[in-house]
Structure formats: structure tokens, C-alpha cells
Amino acid sequence: MRIFCVANQKGGVGKTTTTVNLAAGLAKIGQRVLIVDLDPQGNATMGSGVDKRALPLTVYDVLLESASIAEAKQHSEQVGYDVLGANRELAGAEVDLVGLERRDRRLKGALEAVSDQYDFVLIDCPPSLSLLTLNGLCSAHGVLVPMQCEYFALEGLSDLVNTIKQVHANLNPDLQLIGLLRVMFDPRITLQQQVSDQLKTHFADKVFNTVIPRNVRLAEAPSYGLPGVVFDPASKGALAFIDFAREMVERVQQPAPAVPA
Numbered sequence: 001m002r003i004f005c006v007a008n009q010k011g012g013v014g015k016t017t018t019t020v021n022l023a024a025g026l027a028k029i030g031q032r033v034l035i036v037d038l039d040p041q042g043n044a045t046m047g048s049g050v051d052k053r054a055l056p057l058t059v060y061d062v063l064l065e066s067a068s069i070a071e072a073k074q075h076s077e078q079v080g081y082d083v084l085g086a087n088r089e090l091a092g093a094e095v096d097l098v099g100l101e102r103r104d105r106r107l108k109g110a111l112e113a114v115s116d117q118y119d120f121v122l123i124d125c126p127p128s129l130s131l132l133t134l135n136g137l138c139s140a141h142g143v144l145v146p147m148q149c150e151y152f153a154l155e156g157l158s159d160l161v162n163t164i165k166q167v168h169a170n171l172n173p174d175l176q177l178i179g180l181l182r183v184m185f186d187p188r189i190t191l192q193q194q195v196s197d198q199l200k201t202h203f204a205d206k207v208f209n210t211v212i213p214r215n216v217r218l219a220e221a222p223s224y225g226l227p228g229v230v231f232d233p234a235s236k237g238a239l240a241f242i243d244f245a246r247e248m249v250e251r252v253q254q255p256a257p258a259v260p261a
Contacts, residue, residue: 002252003111003121004178005136005143009129009163010156014183016043017218017228018146019124020079021238023048024229025245027080031119034073036107037086038132040093044124045085047222049078052087060090063097063106063135069114079230082118090132097131104131104171108139120248129163137167142178142252146212149182149195179251181244183212208251210244213237 006019016039023033036059037044042052052058057072062084073082097103111121122144123136137143143164147153161177168175180203186192200207212218215237218228229238 001111001115001118001121002142003123003140005123005125005133005140006146007125007133007136007143007160008145008147008156009127009160010147010153013148013153014146014212015127016047016124017222018144018181018183018212019044019122020047020227021218021229021241022144022245022248023081023120023122024079024227025241026120026248028229028242029245029249031245031249032117033081034069034084034114034118034121035081036084036111036121036123036136038090038107038136039124039126040086040088040091040132041126042086042088042090043222045083045087046225047227048081048083049076049225050074050083050085052085055085055087058089059084059086059107060093062110063093064100065106065110069110079227094131104134104138107135111139134167134171137164137175138172140172141174142176144178144181144248146181146183147199148184149192149199151191151195154195154198177206179206179208181208181210181212184214185211186214208244208247210240210247212240212244215240 006015008015023035026033035044045052057067061067062072073084075082125133125136164177213236217232217235218237221228221231224231229241
């Protein structure tokens with residue numbers, strides 16, 4: 001089982017879109033997938049066809065160790081993967097976890113109990129370095145960073161790389177930057193092409209070959225409670241995410257290159 005955080009400290013960069021579409025793409029090519037929604041907004045839950053308001057148990061119960069993942073997960077038949085969902089209740093987890101032992105490793109312990117049931121676990125992290133995000137980073141083998149090719153995205157990326165290095169050094173020696181995914185990409189915009197070239201120059205093979213184009217169908221899909229890969233499988237965005245799922249499977253089978261300083 002390989003565990004990946006989908007993280008970026010900048011909001012609105014397509015983390016949840018990446019999480020649910022990568023999960024659906026992996027499921028389509030025969031992988032067993034679990035999404036862990038660590039964002040109190042519960043967008044990855046809703047975007048996977050699961051009603052966050054009707055959940056009897058959530059990731060909140062798992063973090064407090066009052067339920068196991070096996071008890072709290074939901075299987076979404078429409079999308080072909082399992083979801084450990086979240087709702088507004090999770091917003092109180094920060095306060096509840098502060099005084100507990102192993103407060104940053106609660107999720108790691110829970111995932112170990114289901115390690116033989118999945119090929120991939122994708123953790124959708126909130127856009128801040130909180131105890132929830134820390135639980136994700138302490139559980140993961142790698143961090144997948146979706147990013148738009150814009151100037152301010154580069155600024156936020158250096159902060160995230162430093163965070164990954166700190167967690168790697170102090171809390172989770174397995175953690176590494178698995179790769180950067182260029183999303184909402186429009187090759188007609190010169191600045192986006194320039195930023196893309198800068199990424200490839202500095203991060204080399206840490207930049208995934210697959211590029212996710214700006215695509216209306218991907219943007220529409222969440223309002224139907226589905227990933228774009230399921231909502232419109234023939235759309236450019238859906239096909240790009242299936243290519244990305246294949247590239248992801250290939251990448252985890254190879255030894256990872258070092259992170260540039």
C-alpha cells in the first residue's frame with residue numbers, strides 16, 4: 001500500500017479535483033483505492049458521490065480512535081473506490097487532538113490496520129499546516145503537489161518543500177516529494193509556459209510528464225457529486241487524469257530521485 005498526501009499550502013489550486021480524479025483514474029485501471037478526506041469542508045467526500053451530512057462515522061472518529069477505518073469507510077459504487085469521509089465535525093478535531101498522545105500519528109496507526117486492503121491511499125489535506133495536515137504527512141510515503149503555473153504558485157511551493165523537509169527530518173523519514181502535477185494548464189498563456197519551464201529546470205524529473213488541461217467538464221463534475229473521470233470519461237481532463245494514474249503507478253514502482261536543495 002502506497003500512501004500519498006495531496007497537499008499545497010495555497011488554496012484553490014485543484015487539490016480536491018486532483019484527489020478524486022486520480023482516485024477514479026486509478027480505480028479504472030484496476031487499483032484498489034481509499035481516499036481520506038482531511039478537510040473539514042468535506043469536498044472530496046461530496047465529490048466522490050458520498051453525502052457528508054449522512055455519514056454515521058467520519059475520519060474525525062478515526063482520529064479520536066472511537067472507530068476504525070474499516071467501520072468508518074464508505075464504498076462509492078459510482079466511482080469504484082472507498083472514502084473515509086469528513087464533514088464540519090472535523091473542524092473541532094484540532095482542539096480535541098491537542099491534548100492527546102501521538103496526536104500527529106493517529107491516522108498513521110489507523111491506516112496500518114488496512115495496509116493489505118488497498119494499493120493506493122490518497123489523503124486530501126486542508127490548505128494549511130495544521131494538526132490535520134500533519135497527521136496526513138506523518139502517514140504518507142510521498143507528497144503530490146498540484147499546482148497552477150502562475151508566479152505566486154512558485155512562492156508557495158518553496159514553503160511547502162521546506163515543510164516536507166522538516167517533517168522528513170523530524171517526524172517521518174519515509175516522507176518525500178513524489179512529484180509536481182501541473183493543473184488547469186493553458187499552453188496559450190505565455191506566463192504559464194514560462195513557469196512550467198522553470199519548474200522543469202529546477203525540479204527536473206520530480207515534475208510529472210502528464211499535464212492536466214483547463215477543462216470545463218472537470219469544473220462541472222463536482223456539482224453532480226462525481227469526479228470528472230466518471231462524469232465525462234471522454235473529456236480532455238478525464239483522459240489526462242487516466243494518463244496521470246498510469247504515470248503514477250509507473251512512478252511508485254521506480255526508486256525515487258532525490259529532492260533538489
